[in-house]
Amino acid sequence: MSESIAHHDEHRDDEASKLGIWLFIFTELLFFGGLFITYAVYRHAHPQAFHMAAQQLDVAVGTINTVILLISSMTIAMATTSIQKKDKRTTLILIGITLVLALVFLVNKYFEWSAKIDHGIWPGSPLLEELGKGDTLFFGLYFFMTGLHALHIIIGMILIIVIFVRVRKDKISFDNFQLLENGGLYWHLVDLIWIFLFPLFYLIT
Amino acid sequence: MYTAEPQQASNFVAGVDLAFLITLGVSIFFLIALTVIMLVFIRKYRKEKHPEAIQNEGSNKLEALWTGIPLVLVLVMFYFGWMGWRPMKNPPEEAMHVTAIARMWNFRFEYENGKFSDSLIVPINEPVILDLVALDVLHSLYIPAFRVKEDMVPGQDKVMWFIPGTPGEFDLFCTEYCGLQHSYMFTVVKVISKEEFDAWMTDTTAVTTVVDTELSLADQGWEVLTRNACNACHSSDGSKLIGPSYLGGWGGTRTVVSGREELQVAVDEAYIMRSIFDPDAEVVKGFNKSLMQPYEGMITEEEVKLIIEYLKALNE
Amino acid sequence: MSSNTTDNTGYKSYLEEDGGRKGIFKWILSTDHKRIGLLYLYAMMLWFCVGVVLGLLMKLELIAPGKTLMEAQAYNATFTVHGVIMIFLIVIPGLPAVFGNFMLPIQIGAKDVAFPRLNLFSWYIYILGGILVIISLFGNGPPDTGWTFYAPYSFKTGTNMLPAALGAFVLGFSSILTGLNFIVTIHRMRAPGMTWFKMPLFPWTLYGTAWIQLLATPIIGITLLMVAGERILGIGFFDPAKGGDPLLYQHLFWIYSHPAVYIMILPAMGAISEIIPTFAKKTIFGYKAIVFSTLAIAFVGYFVWGHHMYTSGMSGAALWAFSLLTFIVAIPSAIKVFNWISTMHQGSISTEIPFLWAASFIFIFMIGGLTGLVLGSLAIDVHVHDTAFVVAHFHFIVFGGVGFAFFGAIHYWFSKIFGRKYDPSWAKTGWIIFFIGFVTLYGPMFYLGIKGMPRRYFDYLEEFHGPNIISTLGAMVMVAGFLIILVNLIKSARHGEKTTEMNPWGGTNLEWQVPTPPPLENFDEIPVIDKATYKYD
Amino acid sequence: MSDTTHHIVPYRTYALILLLLLVLTSTSVAVTQIELTRWATIVALLLASTKSAIVLAIFMHLKFDQTVYKVMAIFVVLVITAVIILTFLDYGFR
């Protein structure tokens, strides 16, 4: 009997790991859900101030970032197709594009944030205190939510880098690509959240 | 258990107690009935007497029965709870207003004519509306005999109301945890007759702000400190509470944090004024901001002078 | 009654199979679900002793008005740390982490959970959270906010609430990952033939619990993160001076913490549903009704959080809805109680220790639950909210419910886990003393609450003195009972008489069909299930 | 254990979906820039929901996966919605 002892965690169940990542995505949705509730409540309390504050955000930057994320979502999704077609080269290219786009998103975010900070707006800044309660809350939420989202982008990027390396080393291949699919699912989650952040902060003024 | 208390201490007692008796009655009935049934089963069907169990998978009829009956019962309970509670949310248009101000860790009641008191004094059989104000953190105003309780939330205007129905003195507690001296944040409601109340309202000598001028200046300062509950946070023996001690301050210097800078300031009259009227401007190093509220309008400049006399005497 | 024994040759139990590791590494590197379950058990025992001592200290302080033992600051810190430890470190992980880990895979006929390494990782996160709670005790002094961390006091106090809140945050992750693991395990790894409705009830309750862990815990995670943002950056989410709304904090806190009470109680109910049929030798009455009530509690329990905020100033519409929903959520619990008692009807009951715990659980749980109804009623709650009545309610149901089920479970599965027997007469003595102490300890608090004694009061008026004395005496009696139980269990786990009896109680589920103690991967061959559970014919 | 047949989604599908998403994005930008006030909010949120539904269905393969995933996803969305509604029973009627 002792032969069967070891390695019970080595058996592979793709469906299980996919279910696992989905459940994790649900948790993340509720994590942000708490923030969306907060946003909704404060928007309800300070409609006018939120209206004015939102106009200070640059719609163009927001739109560009939305487009970037959507494209990256497509490329990572395409990577699951190419790996199944045993096309390693295309897979690597698609994953690579995704990574580059993620980086561009972060760079954009960096410039956007620095611009705001240059204007004296950061959480708890004296300027915000002057501007009033609505603005304090709006920008508090803005930094908090986009910051947390950026953190998820970074986590997603790390995950995708791991996947990239594994594809290169053929550890992920046409008959064993669950990790790639899971990484993709996670990346789409990041996209999903942004799909809501974008109108809430940039569009609805 | 309720009957020991004066009946109808307020207009809500009847509704609350009715809901309570019904809910408790149903609960006790089920508790006793189910416990007895269980004990009977355990005795009757014990292994020794009943060696072979009779299998039974369940019964949909029974399930429906014991879903349905409790459902009806809880709806009844809900209804009485709702009915007992609804009037609490409908204060009358015409009523006497008293502003109840809570801060760490005392209550203070301000009347429409500007008079204030640290216990709540109300006339019998007249509706009273309390406008609830919290200055620092959450508090909650609770008068058990009246069956009323409402949280006091900083930054939100809330009211509670009642019609006292029995003369006497009743406990009034703060029931929302509010820090160190939460358990000492209580006072009383005095329900008195309309005539007594009117007399009290117009009697200016009874206004409790005047300090006993017989005392030495330093002792008068101590009175001011006590009345404003300062001693909850500041000690006279050098020990560190929420705020710095009175001892060892006067005449020396203190390191304070102002904004992001650290400064050395002399503890003089101007400093004491600032720390009472705008405490967050300079906070002594090692202590936390925004715990103390500005006392502008609650302590007069004369009173601050008395406090300073006390500090001088203490540090001699 | 089958009491088959296997001879001990030819198989190595999980306790002997150490993966070639040495000393403590046999444990802290093992991904075996059974060892992980025990790791949780040991960690929890330590925490539990700390929590109990703190509880006892509070009771001693409250024996008389005025200062008897400690200062107000110390008292405030004591109930905070007591609450944080008991809630976040003991009863929330409690049954799922210990018995869920140990029994779930066995009961559904699997060799382990779906993600064994993640499982071990959850334990490390749990320990990390515990360490953060310990860190909070030093420095500026232990937190003094109450386990609820209500804003705005929680970010005004100078004490160390941040590490404690972060501890709770980290512990949340441990809880989420355990829940995730269990859901996947149940979906993917049930033995062939075990359809959903052939699954035993304990896994069912774990399944319901896991969903709450997954969907409610993130809310408190984000809330505590916002409080951290508040304290570190001064963002102002809940600071009225900056426009924040302290009530929103309460909403978010209870959106998690109410469902959390069902995280605690559901597995406890599951354990009771295992014990009663075994000792009544009778199929559980209304299996499907119990399953559906489990799911109903998990689901509806998500939407009643507002009943902790009746006096906070919510709108009438919300109060109406929350009170109604609170009453509705009591129905599935009632269904369970009725079914348990009906299971005893015409059974053949042996009143062994686990059964005694189960029966006393039902009694205590009814008191706790029915006083929950009292609290759920709008008018009454206005009177008794934040009084000793609430303290009595939740000790009855949290500690009475979960604690009694826990003890029932450990006495039920003891020999399976440790391969040794405990001394039944000591266990029984302990149980009686414990039970009497329990009722004496918390019973008087109901009375105090009705009389209007607020909770979290370090000092109280003379009129509340009498019941407080009784209560403190009860605490001492109960702790005596607890020590008897604890010593008996610890001694037996180490030196008790060895046993390899597979099925001492005559249970029907799979855990009674594997050797005692189970081998590393539980089953040589994955069993094939062809009949429903709890069949005694 | 591989009891699922993986559905290989053609590149074209993904590209078309991206196009659709971009169109929806620009619609919501356009709608909100021409100030329809309250309607703009609703339209923008409806568009966002549509977009996320599409991402869930195609990019995240819900459409091709087993039913459990769909059931779970819908359940989670319902829970979030219900929580928001209950919260607004308070804030909406204060």
Ligand code: HEA
């Ligand atoms: C294991 C944990 C647990 C469980 C299961 C419950 C279960 C319930 N709780 Fe409790 N509760 C807590 C833990 C728990 N609670 C804690 C920790 C607090 C305080 C937090 C704090 O402030 O620190 C609290 C506080 C609390 C409050 C807020 C009090 C206040 O602060 O003012 C309320 C109010 O409605 C409440 C209600 C209920 C109800 C209705 C149930 C129901 O689910 C109970 C259902 C059970 C039964 C009804 C009994 C069995 C049925 C029968 C015997 C048949 C007969 C039944 C009928 C006729 C219906 N609880």
Ligand code: HEA
């Ligand atoms: C599981 C939860 C739990 C448990 C077991 C206990 C145990 C005890 N509690 Fe309580 N208590 C809380 C949860 C719990 N408590 C919470 C959440 C609060 C609120 C804090 C706040 O206000 O913020 C509170 C508050 C609280 C107060 C109120 C403080 C106040 O408002 O002023 C008091 C007062 O006496 C008290 C006393 C006690 C005592 C004497 C014990 C014990 O010491 C009694 C002794 C215990 C035993 C003899 C053993 C029990 C065995 C088990 C439960 C099973 C074992 C399980 C494992 C090993 C995993 N507790």
Ligand code: CUA
């Ligand atoms: Cu004020 Cu408690």
Ligand SMILES: [Cu+2]
């Ligand atoms: Cu609750």
